[in-house]
Amino acid sequence: RKYRLAVIPGDGIGKEVVPEGLRVLEAAAKKFNFELTLDSFDFASCDYYQKHGKMMPDDWKAQIGSHDAIFFGAVGMPSILPDHISLWGSLIQFRREFDQYVNLRPVRLMPGVKSPLAGRKPGDIDFFVVRENTEGEYSSIGGRMFPGTDREVVIQESVMSRTGVDRILKFAFELAQSRPKKHLTSATKSNGISITMPYWDERVEEMAKAYPGVKWDKYHIDILAANFVLHPDWFDVVVGSNLFGDILSDLGPACTGTIGIAPSGSLNPERKFPSLFEPVHGSAPDIAGKGIANPVGQIWSAAMMLDHLGEPEAGKAIVTAIETVLADEKLRTRDLGGQADTVACGKEIARILS
Ligand code: NAI
Numbered sequence: 001r002k003y004r005l006a007v008i009p010g011d012g013i014g015k016e017v018v019p020e021g022l023r024v025l026e027a028a029a030k031k032f033n034f035e036l037t038l039d040s041f042d043f044a045s046c047d048y049y050q051k052h053g054k055m056m057p058d059d060w061k062a063q064i065g066s067h068d069a070i071f072f073g074a075v076g077m078p079s080i081l082p083d084h085i086s087l088w089g090s091l092i093q094f095r096r097e098f099d100q101y102v103n104l105r106p107v108r109l110m111p112g113v114k115s116p117l118a119g120r121k122p123g124d125i126d127f128f129v130v131r132e133n134t135e136g137e138y139s140s141i142g143g144r145m146f147p148g149t150d151r152e153v154v155i156q157e158s159v160m161s162r163t164g165v166d167r168i169l170k171f172a173f174e175l176a177q178s179r180p181k182k183h184l185t186s187a188t189k190s191n192g193i194s195i196t197m198p199y200w201d202e203r204v205e206e207m208a209k210a211y212p213g214v215k216w217d218k219y220h221i222d223i224l225a226a227n228f229v230l231h232p233d234w235f236d237v238v239v240g241s242n243l244f245g246d247i248l249s250d251l252g253p254a255c256t257g258t259i260g261i262a263p264s265g266s267l268n269p270e271r272k273f274p275s276l277f278e279p280v281h282g283s284a285p286d287i288a289g290k291g292i293a294n295p296v297g298q299i300w301s302a303a304m305m306l307d308h309l310g311e312p313e314a315g316k317a318i319v320t321a322i323e324t325v326l327a328d329e330k331l332r333t334r335d336l337g338g339q340a341d342t343v344a345c346g347k348e349i350a351r352i353l354s
Pocket residue numbers: 013073074075076077078083087091259260261278279280281282283284285286287292293294295297335
C-alpha cells in the first residue's frame with residue numbers, strides 16, 4: 001500500500017502543527033506497513049501571495065490533483081491580506097474544483113478536556129456532523145434591487161438538486177450503518193422553510209428505505225441546536241444542509257471543549273479527486289511562531305485521512321495515542337492547562353504509536 005500526499009502547511013501555526021502531523025503519519029506508516037510519499041507545497045499561503053501576487057500558481061490543479069489526499073494546515077494572515085482573498089483563493093477553490101461535497105467533523109469528548117457542558121465525561125459525547133458542502137443556502141443566485149433606496153430588495157436563493165441532496169444523505173446513511181449505534185439524525189426546518197426543506201425531508205425518507213438497519217429521526221434546526229447542548233449523548237451521525245451543517249459543525253466541537261483539537265475532512269467520497277484534511281482551527285496569528293500551538297487537531301486530521309485512504313487500523317491507533325497524551329497534564333499543551341509545547345506533544349503521540 002502506497003499513498004501520495006500533497007502537504008500544504010499554509011500560514012501561521014499551520015507551519016508548526018503540520019510537521020507534527022507528518023511525524024505521527026510517518027510513525028503510523030512504519031508501524032502499519034504502508035508507504036507514504038510526501039510532496040510539500042508552499043502555495044495557498046499569504047507568504048506565497050506576497051511573493052507572487054496570488055494565492056496559488058495557475059497550474060495548481062495539475063500539481064496536486066492526482067495526489068491521494070491533501071494534508072492541510074491553515075490559511076489566513078489578516079495583517080497581510082483580507083481573509084476573503086486568502087480563503088477564496090485557496091480552500092474554497094479546492095472544495096469546488098475537487099468536488100469535496102462532504103464536510104465531516106467528529107464530535108468527541110476526549111480525556112483531559114473539560115466540556116463546557118456540566119457533568120459530561122469522555123464517552124458521553126461521540127458523534128459525527130456531516131455537512132453538505134457545495135449547494136443549498138450558499139448559492140450565488142440572487143441580487144439587490146434599488147440599492148440604497150427605501151425600495152431596496154435583496155434576494156438570495158437556496159438551491160437543492162436531487163443529485164446533491166441524495167449524495168450527501170447516502171454518505172451519512174453509510175456512515176451511520178458502519179457505526180455501532182446505527183443512528184442518523186437529519187437537520188430540517190420544514191415548518192418554516194416550506195419548499196427546500198420538505199424536499200430534503202422527502203429525500204431522507206426515501207434514502208432511509210435503502211438502509212433498514214439504520215434508525216433515523218429528524219429535528220428542526222432550532223431544537224436540534226438546543227439538544228446538542230442539552231443531550232449530546234442522543235446523537236450518532238447528524239446530517240445537515242450547507243448552512244445547518246455549518247452551524248452544527250462548529251457547535252458540536254464547541255460542546256467538546258477546545259478548538260485546538262478538532263479535526264475535519266472535506267471529502268470527495270468517489271475518490272475522483274483528492275479529499276482534504278485539516279484542523280478546524282485557523283492560523284492563530286496571536287500565538288504563531290511561539291511553538292506552543294496544540295498539534296492535536298492536525299494529528300487527529302491525519303487519523304481521519306488514514307481512515308479515508310483505507311488504513312482504519314492506523315487511524316484508530318492514532319486516536320488512541322492522542323487520548324493517552326491528552327489524559328496526562330505533562331504531555332498536553334498549555335491551552336488545555338498542560339505543560340508541553342507543540343513538538344513535545346507531537347513527539348509523545350508518535351512515540352506511543354510506535
Ligand atoms: P483561529 O482558530 O486561528 O484562532 C482562534 C483562537 O484559538 C486564537 O486565540 C488561537 O490562539 C486559538 N487557537 C487556535 N488553534 C489553536 C491551537 N492549535 N492551539 C492553541 N490555541 C489555538 O481563528 P481566528 O483567529 O478567527 O483566525 C485566524 C486566521 O485563520 C484568519 O485569517 C482566519 O481566516 C483563518 N482561518 C482559517 C481556517 C482554515 O484554514 N480552515 C479556519 C479558521 C480560520
